[in-house]
Amino acid sequence: MFENLDAVILARAQFAFTVSFHFMFPAFSIGLASFLMVLEALWLRTGDGVYANLYRYWLKIFAVVFGMGVVSGVVMSYQFGTNWSVFSQKAGPIIGPLMAYEVLTAFFLEAGFLGVMLFGINKVGKGLHFFATCMVALGTLISATWILSVNSWMHTPTGFEINANGQFVPAGSWLAIIFNPSFPYRLVHTVLAAYLTTAFVVGGVGAWHLLRDRSNRGARKMFSMAMWMAAIVTPIQIFAGDAHGLNTLEHQPAKILAMEGHYEAHAEGAPLILFGLPSNEEARVRYEIAIPHLGSLILKHDPFAPMQGLNDFPRDQWPPAPIIFWSFRIMVALGFAMLGIGLWSLLARYRRKLYEWVWLHRAAVCMGPAGFVAVIAGWVTTEVGRQPFTVYGLLRTAQSHSPLAAPAVAVSLLAFVIVYFFAFGSGIFYLLRLMSNPPEPHESEPPQVPQRAAGITPAPSLGAPLPLED
Numbered sequence: 001m002f003e004n005l006d007a008v009i010l011a012r013a014q015f016a017f018t019v020s021f022h023f024m025f026p027a028f029s030i031g032l033a034s035f036l037m038v039l040e041a042l043w044l045r046t047g048d049g050v051y052a053n054l055y056r057y058w059l060k061i062f063a064v065v066f067g068m069g070v071v072s073g074v075v076m077s078y079q080f081g082t083n084w085s086v087f088s089q090k091a092g093p094i095i096g097p098l099m100a101y102e103v104l105t106a107f108f109l110e111a112g113f114l115g116v117m118l119f120g121i122n123k124v125g126k127g128l129h130f131f132a133t134c135m136v137a138l139g140t141l142i143s144a145t146w147i148l149s150v151n152s153w154m155h156t157p158t159g160f161e162i163n164a165n166g167q168f169v170p171a172g173s174w175l176a177i178i179f180n181p182s183f184p185y186r187l188v189h190t191v192l193a194a195y196l197t198t199a200f201v202v203g204g205v206g207a208w209h210l211l212r213d214r215s216n217r218g219a220r221k222m223f224s225m226a227m228w229m230a231a232i233v234t235p236i237q238i239f240a241g242d243a244h245g246l247n248t249l250e251h252q253p254a255k256i257l258a259m260e261g262h263y264e265a266h267a268e269g270a271p272l273i274l275f276g277l278p279s280n281e282e283a284r285v286r287y288e289i290a291i292p293h294l295g296s297l298i299l300k301h302d303p304f305a306p307m308q309g310l311n312d313f314p315r316d317q318w319p320p321a322p323i324i325f326w327s328f329r330i331m332v333a334l335g336f337a338m339l340g341i342g343l344w345s346l347l348a349r350y351r352r353k354l355y356e357w358v359w360l361h362r363a364a365v366c367m368g369p370a371g372f373v374a375v376i377a378g379w380v381t382t383e384v385g386r387q388p389f390t391v392y393g394l395l396r397t398a399q400s401h402s403p404l405a406a407p408a409v410a411v412s413l414l415a416f417v418i419v420y421f422f423a424f425g426s427g428i429f430y431l432l433r434l435m436s437n438p439p440e441p442h443e444s445e446p447p448q449v450p451q452r453a454a455g456i457t458p459a460p461s462l463g464a465p466l467p468l469e470d
Contacts, residue, residue, distance in 0.1 A: 005406040005410060007404055007409050008397065008398055008401050010406055010409040011079075011084065011401050011402075011404070011409050012397065013413060014079065014083060014409065014412065014416060015079055015083065015084075016380075016383075017413070017416060017420070018076050018416060018420070019076055019379070020376055020379070021072050021420055021424055022072035022076055023375060024375070024376070025066075025068050025072060026073075026140070026143070026194070027371065027372065027375045028069075028194070028197055028198055028201065028372075029065045029066050029069050029140055030140045030141065030191065030194035030195075030198075031194045031195045031196075031198025031199065032058060032061070032062045032065065033062065033133075033136050033137040033139075034140075034141075034195065034198075035058065035225075036055055036058055036059060036062060036117075036133055036136075036137070037130075037133050037134055038225075039051045039052075039054050039055040039058070040052075040055050040129070040133050044126060044130060050217050050221050051221075053218055053439060053440075054218055054221060054222055054439060056121075057218065057439045058202075059117075059118065060434055061431060063118055064427060064430060064431055065431065066110075066114070068424060068427045072420075072424065075416075077099075080095075082404075082412075083401060083402050083404065083409065084390075084400055084401055084402060085401075085402040086400050086401060086402065087390050087391075087395065087400035089167070090167050090168060090391075090395060090400075091154075091167075091168050091390075091395070093167055093169045093170065094153060094160060094168045094169070094170065094177060095150055095153075097174075098149055098150045098153075098177075098178070099146070101146050102142075102146035102147060105139075105142050105146070106139045106140070106143035106145075106146060107139070107143065109135055109136075109138065109139035109142065110136050110139035110140065112135070113131075113132040113133075113139070114132075114136055116128070116129065116132035117129070117132045117133050117136050141191065144187070144190065144191060144194070145187060148187045148190055149177075149178050149179075149180070149183050149187075151186065152180050152182045152183035152186045152187075153177055153178075153180045153183075154390060154392065155180075155186075155251070155382070155386055155392050156180045156181040156182040156183075156251045156252075157180065157391050157392065157393075157394060158176050158177065158180045159171060159172060159173065159176025159177040159180070160177065168391065181247065181250075181251055182244075182247055182251060185240070185243055186244065186382075188240045188244075189237070189240045189244045189378075190375075192233055192237040192240055193237065193371070193375050193378065194375070195229065196229070196230065196233055196234060196237060196338060196371050196374075197372060197374070197375060198371070199226045199229035199230050199233065200226065200230065200364070200368055200369075200370055200371045201369075201371065201435075202222050202223075202225070202226040203222075203223055203226030203227055203229075203230065203364045203367070204364050204366075204367060204368025205368070205435045206220070206221075206223030206224075206226060206364075207360075207361035207362070207364035208361075208365050208368075208435075208436075209438045209439070210223055210355060210361050211358065211362070211365070212438070213438065214355050214356065216438055216439065218439030219438060219439060220355050222439070223354070223355070223361075224354060227341075227342065227345035227346075227349070227354070227364075230338055230341055230345065231342035231343065231346050232342075234335065234338045234339045234342050235339065235342075237335065238335060238336075238339065241332075241335070242298070245298075245299065252385070252392060253308060254310060254313050254317060254319060255324070255385035255386065257307075257308060257309060257310045257313075258278075258310060258318065258324055258325065258385060259381065259385065260272070260273060260295055260325075261273040261276060261278045261285040261288065261321065261325050262295070262307060262308070262309050262310065263278075263283045263284055263285070263309050263310045263321075264283075264284075264309040265306070265308050265311065265312055266295075266296070266306060266307045267306050268304055268306070269292070269293040269295075269297075269302075269303050269305060269306070269307070270293070270295035270296045270307035271290035271291055271292045271293065271294060271295050272290060272291045272294035272295040272297075272298065273285055273288050273289070273295070274289045274290065274291065275288070276288035276289065276290075277322070278322045279321075279322065280318055280320065280321050280322070283310070283311060285325075295307065316388065317388065319384060319385045319386070319387045319388070320384055320387060323380065323384050324380065324381045324384050324385045327377045327378075327380040327381045327384070328381045330374070330377040331377040331378045331381060334370045334373060335374065337367065337370065338370060341360075341363060341364060341367055344360055344363070348360055
């Protein structure tokens with residue numbers, strides 16, 4: 001049944017499928033952990049119970065998201081050994097220590113304080129509980145830092161040498177490996193994307209409940225905070241994305257040319273191709289709609305600057321242009337839609353109609369999943385654009401996979417699809433159920449051990465009988 005399929009394509013599909021599921025959860029938990037930190041800080045500073053109430057509301061959601069992120073991440077690590085053993089053998093001396101640092105720093109930090117954060121509301125003092133929340137938020141950012149350093153090194157490898165066994169090994173300082181040329185740009189762009197993903201989920205949930213009850217104070221507060229994030233961070237993200245694109249043009253020009261659909265060189269300025277149907281076989285974009293010189297203006301800040309074309313590179317080094325041409329446009333379109341929502345909210349806020357403009361609320365509900373779609377589209381653009389290499393320019397994907405037969409990979413891929421849609425589909429359904437409940441004046445906490453049974457006297461903290469709602 002599977003004999004005629006390509007084992008490499010199947011292994012790539014399996015990794016793409018699992019990482020797409022996994023990427024959604026950290027993209028949400030990174031921003032949500034920071035949002036919880038802000039909520040608790042505002043409660044401690046102002047004493048306003050609405051912040052403590054929202055903390056409890058989103059803490060339950062964070063617990064589920066964090067758990068699904070950990071489980072889906074464990075699966076991915078096994079694939080390095082099962083499907084990509086040659087890559088692991090050759091790049092292991094670089095990749096392995098960086099992944100270990102992520103576990104030793106970020107994961108241990110998160111695991112150490114997560115229990116206090118989730119179940120210590122009635123058991124520890126306010127300061128210690130807030131410190132635990134801060135450490136979990138910091139841990140998510142440290143985790144993203146190490147993982148993105150690994151990924152960035154695969155795109156812009158530096159600080160290495162190749163030994164007699166054909167392995168990539170450190171040459172000199174590890175700082176050159178960690179802080180490789182694309183790492184700062186990718187880190188900023190990805191973390192901001194995580195914050196925006198969370199902001200639009202929070203804003204969408206707040207808008208959903210405002211459409212049903214404008215007087216719900218918790219819904220009003222979460223919608224207002226999310227719209228501030230959308231209005232402030234989206235323009236920053238657009239500039240960060242532009243800087244990341246310029247860095248990619250410097251180090252991976254073929255990726256940018258494929259994203260833009262430039263097969264032919266342009267000596268007097270490249271156009272910006274808005275839409276079309278790229279074809280690597282025909283080396284052209286069919287039915288293109290383009291704006292003259294705008295491509296050079298965006299990429300080189302000079303409308304008449306010359307631009308290379310994919311034809312200047314060997315064909316066996318071309319990435320799949322049709323895929324990343326459209327994934328890039330999906331990401332950009334959603335980015336500008338986020339900007340539009342942010343500006344719309346500023347207008348509503350200026351006119352004191354933030355909680356009354358129904359169409360703004362409906363638009364925010366529709367944009368709730370936009371961050372997830374944007375981060376997946378961005379990931380596809382980045383990773384498919386690196387092809388045909390796993391380590392850019394040095395190790396090809398076709399040389400990186402394990403010596404497995406196509407049927408074995410196909411069966412495991414099918415098993416992943418079935419299990420993932422059942423397990424994570426159920427988890428996502430449960431998250432939607434949690435979000436469909438409006439924030440109540442007195443939110444419950446995550447389940448915890450009864451205090452009397454545990455022999456613990458409650459401390460005056462977030463769980464104490466305080467005026468949680470005005």
